[in-house]
Amino acid sequence: MLLVGGVLPALLVAGIVGGGCTDDARWYHCDDNIPPRVDNKPCYDAGPDADVCDEDGGCNDAGTGGGDEGTGGGEEEGGGDGIGGGMSSLCAGQCVPKEPPGWFEPLLLWLGPPDRAPDCPATAPVPGDELHADLVVEPYRCAACACDPPETSCELPAAWSAVDSPCPGGPGAQRTSFAAPEAWDGTCTTANAIPAGQACAGGPCTQSLDLPAPRVLAGACTPSVVEQPAEEPQGGFRWATVAKTCAGVAAYAPCGGSGMRCSPAPPEGDAAPPEGFLTCIMHHEGEHECPPTYPSRHIAYEGAEDSRGCSACTCGEPSGGACSVWVSAFSDAGCSTGVVSVLMRSDSSFCGAIAPGTALGSKSAVVVDLDPGSCTAGGGEPTGEVAPRGAVTFCCLDRQPQQPAPPRARDPEFG
Secondary structure, three states: OOOOOOHHHHHHHHHHHOOOOOEEOOEEEEEOOOOOOEEEEEOOOOOOOOOOEOOOOOEOOOOOOOOOOOOOOOOOOOOOOOOOHHHHHHOOOEEEEOOOOOOEEEEEEEEEOHHHOOOOOOOOOEEOOOEEEEEEEOOOOOOOEEEOOOOEEEEOOOOOEEEOOOOOOOOOOOEEEOOOOOOOOOOOEOOOOEOOOOEEOOEEOOOEEEEOOOEEEEOOOOEEEOOOOOOOOOOOEEEEEEEEEEEOOOOOOOOOOOOEEEEOOOOOOOOOOOOOOEEEEEEOOOOOOOOOOOOEEEEEEEEEEEOOEEOOOEEOOOEOOEEEEEEEEEOOOOOOOEEEEEEEEOOOOEEEEOOOOOOEOEEEEEEEEEEOOEOOEEOOOEEOOEEEEEEEEEEEOOOOOOOOOOOOOOOHHHO
16 A cells, blocks of 8 residues: 555665664764764754764754753753753754554645646655546447347238128127138138028128238347447546655654654745645545544545446337238139228228128238337446545645744853
8 A cells, every 4th residue: 555665664764774863852862983882962052053963973052951850951941851842953854743543654745637746855755656536537438229120920810700790790790700721821711611692690691701900920129239430439537636645764853742743844945735745644544534633634546446338238129010911802712703802901900891692712811011110229328437446535734834943052141
């Protein structure tokens, strides 16, 4: 995760190799020329321009004296250990509040457009993993769905019948079957022929001819995908903001209080936040509320997961199909002497008068038109989402602290 592999080892190495002054109550530890021996020497006034540690490992002015318990040698009162507020002058960066437990120590954070991200400054040269914010998701386009026409056939009227009364035939009318054979293909057939003069209830059985409507038999439609033009790219996503972290490698230095620590300062001349670097603490395991000492919260992410896709194409039930059939009845057995011929449509039946007692010896039918209808296409809708992953919480100072003042020499009048 962010900075764990790069920042902490660098900080440890800098603390061991870099040497320099560290705080030990009233004493400053300055490295001798012959490591690893360390002399503990009280700091004396060496003047306002002197370094804390001299070239020989000796200890010069630190803005403190060897005063009694509870009072420092500087202008401010100490915290009971002889160290006054002037101790912050030893911090090469800036004195800021310490991080709460579970948070990474203060570092520098830059937020802005990816193409304007600066390099890490010399005060905090160790870069962390690049994080991101402000996810911008382009529309995800799915190819349009379509449905091929259904496999359709026209079922010929089979239940022909002669009626012993004029059309449409009342409740007491007698019907005589003149039905076509099962799975009839319309070729001439003599099935269920009715001879001339056949009587029904004292009258001729054949006074009218009744036929049901032809029926459209439609199968399922097959879904298909309409090809998208090759020049139309699929919708992607990008990050509008990069979150760049930079950590320092300076050795520990006191900051005048147990609740403060020395932290890298933004580069000199840096723009004021938010254009420049912010001083922040970091929690790299999800989103968290910020402590009062670092109230300004920013959430960044390690990356994003794109689970978008398109739903499968589907087709609804077929509708709108129609067919037309030319049907004919004949008095002879060879479909040559016509009795009635009519064009029937699949949306209506037929009942027509014929001469009473006429023979119905044969029949034929032929499909003259077939409209398969269509199915309504469904599916082809975007699914899923682009979701940020690996949330990291940054909590930052509202404003940058003032840089510590340079060391001040003790007034000889006060010893």
